[in-house]
Amino acid sequence: MNTGAHRSGRHFLQIPGPTNLPDRIMRAMSRPLIDHRGPEFVEFTRSLLRRLRRVFKATGSIVVYPASGTGAWEAALVNTLSPKDRVLAFETGHFATLWKNVAVALGLEVDWVTGDWRHGVDPAAVEEKLSQDRQHRIKAVLVVHNETSIGATSQIAEIRKAIDLAHHPALFFVDSISSLGCTDYRHDDWGVDVTICGSQKGLMLPPGLSFNAISVKALEAAETARLAKSYWDWRPLLDSIEQGFFPYTPATSLLFGLDEALDMLLGEGLDQVFARHARWAEATRRAVGAWGLENLCANRQEYSNSTTAVLVPEGQNADTLREIIRKRFDMSLGTGLGRLKGKVFRIGHLGDFNDLSLAGTLSGIEMGLSLAGVAHEKAGVRAALDFLEIET
């Protein structure tokens, strides 16, 4: 790709995914390919699955698709549900809306709880909806754990409790694409039936891999599910993955990267990984507050460890600001998605990142705010540094 004149230094890719690729992962992916049906592959696949289970905190089955996260959304639905089945879904933002659209396209009936794109899923609303469904027509509840478009993290343990309080048998599906490897996530403990994930956020990989972690209850549902499927069918994948193979050619290079990413995350320790994400998120919010700007997420309990969406004042265009920052400082920030276009910019603070990457990111934003003429106090970077200096 000829992008014109060389720019020195590294591009700051501060969108909430794909995230910055660690050198270790890039090197791992440049290994020569191996025979995916050869003996070496068996132990390789098994070791990936063993470590994936630790990261998902899941003891059951996990499948890996050479697909973006959207494919894993579809896989969760087609493997467990039948035409015209009802599912309950919540409008937390752009990604929840896209997942709902997949369900509609597959011929499912979606009970869609509208939202203001500033909050996660309200557990009380889950309990109320399910309690009203006395016939148990709702077969699955769909929740996006970290709604990346608004920077809000729903309380999955609380939502599980709400399902249980309603004594409802629905399956529970959670999109953990931008939370796994950033925020604590517990597939087993939280009674999640299918966890959907993708490679390009907290797992620090390029886009192109996605995952379903599957409960026993979901496997049982799969036996009678009648939605059409072929490529997404869990059965052939599970049969061969447990043997150490894939039923088709896997994305070998991405799996090499995954191997390295799992070593990095588990070597550092998941609790440490979550703690550093929480710390950068807090420093970012302090900067936003000191600039005098508003965090889009309206519930502090739901503040995201992965990404912060910042509202620009009325009359300003967030994309103009982003463009100025991209041109002047070689940094990409996340755009406002869907109905938030032009109204917010999003700061990705997840993945392969450190204090100085955050300091650089916030500095670029503060200078950009001046250049774009967005009214603000020049105090955000200082507030973030004060926090980073003291809190370890």
Ligand SMILES: *Cc1c(COP(=O)(O)O)cnc(C)c1O
């Ligand atoms: C990034 C993201 C997706 C996107 O899936 P892709 O198909 O890989 O683009 C879905 N859900 C959430 C919550 C995300 O953050």
